[in-house]
Amino acid sequence: MEILGHLLDGFAIAFEFQNLLLVIIGVTVGLFVGAMPGLGSVNGVAILLPVTFAVPPTGAIIFLAAIYYGAMYGGAISSIMLGIPGASTAVATTFDGRPLALQGKADHALIAAATASFAGGTISVILFTLFAPPLAAVALAFGSPEIFALMMLAFATFIGLGSDDIPKTIFSICIGLVLSTVGYDVISGEPRLLFLDITGFLHGINFLVLAIGIYGIGEMLWTIETSQGKMTVSQATLSISRFFDGMRKLTGSIKTMLMGSFLGYFVGILPAAGATPGSLMAYGVAKTMAKDPASYGKGNVDGVVAPEAANNAASTGSMLPMITLGIPGSPTTAILLGGMVIWGLEPGPRMFIEQTEFVWGLIGSLYVANLFSVIINLAFIPVFLWVLRLPFTILAPMIFVACVIGGFAPIQDMHDVWLMLIFGVVGYLMRKLDYPMAPAVLAIVLGPLAEPALRQSLLISDGSFAIFFERPISGGIMAVTIFVFVLPIYRAIRTRLRGSSAGGAA
């Protein structure tokens, strides 16, 4: 009951005129920042942080959280429309969002993305409201062995997919892992794998550079080849009846939506993980659990629903360790944390007790931000669809420019733009050879989390791998990982045995 009282106070704060206005401006700005390739919530929040001095801390955090939220919705837009991930968190949304758009179902994909985002956001805020302190304890219980076990589970969900060619998937993962080790190594304190000693490699290879290269440039080359430049990307239109039709079809995705929301929230609260691994894992799990995993990557609405529910849930989740532990769960919350320090607040375990107005005002505004995000997003869908009806000869240069900006924006180094173009050509060639590229992207995201966790664990255990199985949490996760990994192999053997016995009979 105490929580309910606090929550009502929070809503009262969120509905103050100034704060409500901040939420609406914030989600709109966030929507467009998120939709711009390369510009994600991190950039939006970082750029606008100094502006927030004009308002009190509660208003400031409400504004920035609204941008964060809006960007999570917006990221899906260019993923679906252009096939370029609008933000790192929307990489997984391209896997099925793009094929849907090419089939003329962009409106369904966009509606699914917005609705899933709303579900993910709302479920996670409710979880946040009810279980913040106990979940903070869970986040604290995650040490290096647990983080490594979780990363292994993420990889297993991607390898364990019966429909893709397993050796090619593993090859793709290895490429991503090698690329992820370039740069500075925190354990040895040395730079490594600096190709030709080029200084640009010192900051490592940002996975957005790889993702935009493969999905933006590579995809564009592919479309030019297959269409000879004579095509319009999609003839999608939106009418009232199509809108309700899209909403109705989503009822089949409720299970995926719930899974994505819970998984995303949980991954989000773990320090250092954040929304990008959360959305990739949700995609992997959705595909593994699906009755028809083969339809994923070819335009399955569930493939949009899972990552979109997860990335919104994770963005709420990552605020939990930020407020209760003072540890950011994602790069964006790291900036928010910096903001809280500037506003003179001390994030930490006492936040919930001492700064009730701030904390509950934020929570209240998250509910409100969610509602406005989904309304504004749905209202803009016809505008987004108009972009898709442009002829490809106009759209292609626009995509190219967007890719270059997207490659440059995160670190502001031309080195990354060249690298992105190279990845684009390589991605196009690998696609011609029928290599799945999603596992490479997954590996470059998870590699920098998994590798230090592995080495830290082994340092602690003097090189014994038993550390991953002795500890209850990591042992449990490892057991699930092995199960997920073995399941498709078992399935494959069974089908092969049946196939050969059938062949023998004929």
Place this chain on the structure above:
Amino acid sequence: MKSLKVSGIGALAVALAFAVAGVSVSKDATAAWEPKKPVEFVIMAGKGGGADKMARLMQSVIEKHKFSSKPMTPINKPGGSGAEALIHLKQASDPDHTIMVTLNSFYTTPLRQEKLKIDPLSYTPIARMALDTFLLWVHKDSGIKNVDEFVKAAKSSGNKWIMAGTGKGQEDQLLTDFLNSAYDLDMKYVPFKGGGRVAKELAGKHANSTVNNPSEQLGFYQAGDTVPIAAFTPDRLPMFKDSPTFKELGKDYVYFMQRSVVGAPGMSKEAAAYYQNVFKQVYDSAEWQKYMKDKSLQGEYITGGDLQAFWKKEFENHRQMLTKMGEM
């Protein structure tokens, strides 16, 4: 021919920078020069870390009080433990509009990565904004209350005692090495990315001790999860009156982390004077003074020749420490 000319100008500019360092700057000079475009404000660390938070605080104070006529645009360059940022400044095409927030990797990175050929003393001294302090922390549940108990516990655990810290060869490891040799311990050093993560490892009992800055442990300390048992400062810190210094305990060891602003090598005398004045105003602002007090930061504002002399001394100290550790 052209490149020769350019490098000639560069050398001249470096010489000028050295000259600036020796001369104290009068206020009149500041009126003459103003930035002509937004100033690139490089942060030698990743987003969200201690150095980043501080840089963004400086930026917002400058913006709020309009200390600078052109905006400062922060860019994070954490690559290679600051190597990327140092190279970026060294190669800056417009040294008059390129400044950087730096810390002790300003010394350790050039020392450990000799092939970068970076001389910290060639950078333009602008301002030392603060000295961050270090304390030795343990978890409350360990029951350890003072250094004697800490030494006893760590000794009996041998190399099973885990000291979590930031990257290898950086500040935290220098302090761990000091503790190991001063008290004849064999603690195991496990590096993590960033001081915030290190603090969390201790609060979650994944590590036995840390040597965090106050700002990194403050949240857990105030919640009563972690305990500071001694400080690496010359005098006791006002915020942690019950924690003795190692100096009091008979070990003559003091260590600080600089929080300074430097200009690109080759910055003109006039530009340097301008930024020195801007950051002096930031240092004197109520916001910065409050931040220093809240985060238990020490140190006077120093600039010009004083700052250069400070760097020279610290650079030599770090060279000796790293040589002793076998990291060079």
